[in-house]
Amino acid sequence: MPRKLIGDWLSPLIYFADNWTSRIGMGIVTTATVLWIFLLPTTLRGEMQNPYIGILSYLVLPGVFFGGLALIPLGIIAKRKLSRRKGRVPTSFGPLNWANTEFRRLVILIGLLTFANIAIGSQFTYGAINYMDSVTFCGKTCHTVMQPEFTAYQDSPHSRVECVKCHIGPGASWFVQSKLSGASQLIAVTLNTYPRPIPAPVHNLRPARDTCETCHWPQKYATDRVKIFPKYAEDETNTASKTVVMIKIGGGNNGIGIHGTHLGVGVKIRYAPSDEQRQTIPWIEYNGPGRQTVYQADGTKGPGNMAVREMDCMDCHNRPAHAYQLPERALDEAMFAGKVSPTLPNAKKEGLELLKATYATREMAAARIPAAFTDFYKQKYPAVYSQNAALVAQSGKEVLAVWERNIFPDMNVTWGKYPVNIGHTDFPGCFRCHDGSHASPDGKTVTQDCGACHTVLAVEEAAPKILTDLGMAPAEDTKPSAPSGKK
Numbered sequence: 001m002p003r004k005l006i007g008d009w010l011s012p013l014i015y016f017a018d019n020w021t022s023r024i025g026m027g028i029v030t031t032a033t034v035l036w037i038f039l040l041p042t043t044l045r046g047e048m049q050n051p052y053i054g055i056l057s058y059l060v061l062p063g064v065f066f067g068g069l070a071l072i073p074l075g076i077i078a079k080r081k082l083s084r085r086k087g088r089v090p091t092s093f094g095p096l097n098w099a100n101t102e103f104r105r106l107v108i109l110i111g112l113l114t115f116a117n118i119a120i121g122s123q124f125t126y127g128a129i130n131y132m133d134s135v136t137f138c139g140k141t142c143h144t145v146m147q148p149e150f151t152a153y154q155d156s157p158h159s160r161v162e163c164v165k166c167h168i169g170p171g172a173s174w175f176v177q178s179k180l181s182g183a184s185q186l187i188a189v190t191l192n193t194y195p196r197p198i199p200a201p202v203h204n205l206r207p208a209r210d211t212c213e214t215c216h217w218p219q220k221y222a223t224d225r226v227k228i229f230p231k232y233a234e235d236e237t238n239t240a241s242k243t244v245v246m247i248k249i250g251g252g253n254n255g256i257g258i259h260g261t262h263l264g265v266g267v268k269i270r271y272a273p274s275d276e277q278r279q280t281i282p283w284i285e286y287n288g289p290g291r292q293t294v295y296q297a298d299g300t301k302g303p304g305n306m307a308v309r310e311m312d313c314m315d316c317h318n319r320p321a322h323a324y325q326l327p328e329r330a331l332d333e334a335m336f337a338g339k340v341s342p343t344l345p346n347a348k349k350e351g352l353e354l355l356k357a358t359y360a361t362r363e364m365a366a367a368r369i370p371a372a373f374t375d376f377y378k379q380k381y382p383a384v385y386s387q388n389a390a391l392v393a394q395s396g397k398e399v400l401a402v403w404e405r406n407i408f409p410d411m412n413v414t415w416g417k418y419p420v421n422i423g424h425t426d427f428p429g430c431f432r433c434h435d436g437s438h439a440s441p442d443g444k445t446v447t448q449d450c451g452a453c454h455t456v457l458a459v460e461e462a463a464p465k466i467l468t469d470l471g472m473a474p475a476e477d478t479k480p481s482a483p484s485g486k487k
């Protein structure tokens with residue numbers, strides 16, 4: 001390096017840099033650099049799945065870094081001005097060696113800062129990364145905002161799958177995208193401007209190919225699955241019945257069944273929904289081996305200006321981790337599980353009424369529902385109550401539990417706010433397309449044949465023979481014995 005340059009530029013710089021503003025700037029710059037280097041391995045590995053670590057390493061730390069960097073010349077300029085005004089600018093600056101006080105101070109300062117930062121940073125970043133990747137962080141940090149999703153998640157088949165596995169997935173580019181949306185979400189939460197409820201579908205959700213398919217793969221053949229839908233009537237005896245369907249799930253390689261026909265090899269289905277929630281679908285395009293067929297609802301002429309979407313897992317499994325139920329079905333399931341006892345007269349009717357009433361807060365529901373359930377038996381069925389007080393109390397608590405899993409007044413999440421697209425009984429679901437009225441130009445329709453998706457084995461039967469044959473439900477199980485003391 002030319003000696004002249006060092007003498008002319010560096011020495012005065014180091015002399016003038018010996019001031020507090022520049023020192024603080026250097027402190028900030030070293031801290032940001034060391035922390036950033038600590039985060040680097042996680043960021044580069046690509047398995048970086050957390051938006052907030054990204055926010056930290058791509059937005060916050062660089063911001064801090066440049067802020068600190070700007071302080072250094074500011075301090076230098078200020079000190080030079082001051083020295084000039086006071087006429088104390090030295091005529092020559094010391095050489096860059098240990099004898100030079102300013103140089104010595106600078107080297108020691110940077111050395112100390114680096115050492116301190118490494119010592120602190122190594123402890124801090126590891127813990128912070130682990131914490132930010134955790135379900136607790138995602139589900140609880142913004143408690144009110146995520147409470148509905150976190151609650152439903154804990155009750156889902158994916159309760160052991162981390163939020164980031166579905167919401168971000170592996171790889172760098174989605175990571176950056178999610179980070180950017182994460183940043184705007186943080187701002188919305190801070191300013192309290194986020195929408196309630198959080199709108200679904202999530203538009204920047206990563207395609208299922210990259211998330212769901214890291215654990216499930218559509219080519220895998222899934223055997224047909226028997227599903228039982230229990231139901232209790234709103235009468236005094238809570239008359240029980242069961243619907244049994246055998247669902248033809250199928251698989252990709254053979255292009256059969258539900259999975260195979262939509263996601264098999266060479267199949268691509270595109271559709272255009274006319275509403276935000278994708279509940280009305282006027283236009284469907286099927287691209288299969290050797291043919292393309294377009295199906296349209298009456299009066300539709302092409303997708304027009306509707307957004308076209310390629311169908312994937314999420315179009316049917318839209319609530320794999322956050323499914324909310326309608327009150328009837330939720331209560332039926334709680335009764336089937338014996339949590340709300342079907343032996344209590346009018347339990348379904350009374351439970352349903354309490355579930356459907358409006359409560360302003362979760363606290364109010366918690367105070368009201370179990371108490372009202374108990375009061376009902378005290379007044380209407382005193383004999384039943386006196387002999388089954390514990391059962392009534394426990395059932396009342398379970399009615400509340402159903403409510404608490406589904407309703408979140410703070411986030412405006414009420415019954416039916418988030419449609420579930422599997423099936424067609426509670427929400428349009430499969431019938432958004434399979435309603436028999438989406439037709440191709442040659443008059444073919446997307447099938448509504450009851451036998452295409454499932455074999456309906458029993459509809460609301462008290463004791464379906466099929467279940468007895470399968471050894472799944474001894475007939476006597478389906479008729480609850482009357483509780484003692486019933487009038």
Ligand code: HEC
Pocket residue numbers: 135138139146149150153158161162163164165166167198199200201202205314317318319320321322418
């Ligand atoms: C098995 C995959 C999966 C997991 C695990 C998962 N989610 Fe989701 N989540 C989804 C899908 C799919 C949607 C989109 C729902 C839709 O489009 O209707 C979603 C939607 C959401 C929404 C938008 C609002 C809504 O209800 O649609 C939030 C908020 C959310 N998830 C938070 C979380 C949190 C917090 C966790 C961890 C506690 C988590 N998710 C775990 C798949 C998942």
Ligand code: HEC
Pocket residue numbers: 157158161162165166208211212213214215216313314317320
């Ligand atoms: C990290 C792995 C992982 C990811 C990612 C994942 N799942 Fe799963 N999924 C599982 C496991 C494990 C089970 C089995 C749970 C059980 O047996 O109770 C499961 C079960 C399911 C089931 C069956 C539920 C039932 O009622 O038996 C469906 C449907 C499903 N997943 C859909 C999805 C969809 C859709 C996505 C993407 C949004 C997804 N999964 C992402 C691990 C994953």
Ligand code: HEC
Pocket residue numbers: 208212213216217218222223225227247249258259262263311312313314315316317422423
């Ligand atoms: C056309 C709608 C549709 C699409 C698309 C779809 N599924 Fe399914 N899937 C179903 C139905 C219906 C069932 C039966 C379960 C039910 O009714 O609850 C099912 C069942 C499953 C199960 C449980 C299988 C078992 O053996 O119990 C898993 C896991 C699953 N799907 C994962 C996926 C994944 C991953 C994708 C995307 C690659 C996907 N599904 C795409 C409709 C669909």
Ligand code: HEC
Pocket residue numbers: 257258261262269270271281284285286293311315316421422423429430431432433434446447452453
């Ligand atoms: C976005 C529209 C759309 C939705 C939603 C949809 N499907 Fe389909 N489905 C199609 C199309 C398109 C075809 C293929 C029609 C063809 O062969 O031309 C199809 C075909 C099928 C077939 C094969 C029918 C046959 O004739 O063999 C089954 C079974 C099926 N779907 C089940 C389901 C189930 C179950 C659901 C709900 C979980 C569902 N579909 C939701 C569009 C849809």
Ligand code: HEC
Pocket residue numbers: 227229243245247422423424425426430431434447448449450451452453454456459
């Ligand atoms: C496009 C596919 C498809 C068609 C067509 C279809 N279903 Fe279904 N159906 C399903 C799926 C998927 C489920 C399972 C829903 C679930 O897992 O929650 C179901 C569930 C049911 C159930 C039990 C649900 C309950 O809540 O009791 C009945 C009953 C039923 N279907 C009757 C019919 C009848 C009758 C027809 C003919 C008009 C029909 N389905 C046509 C896909 C279909």
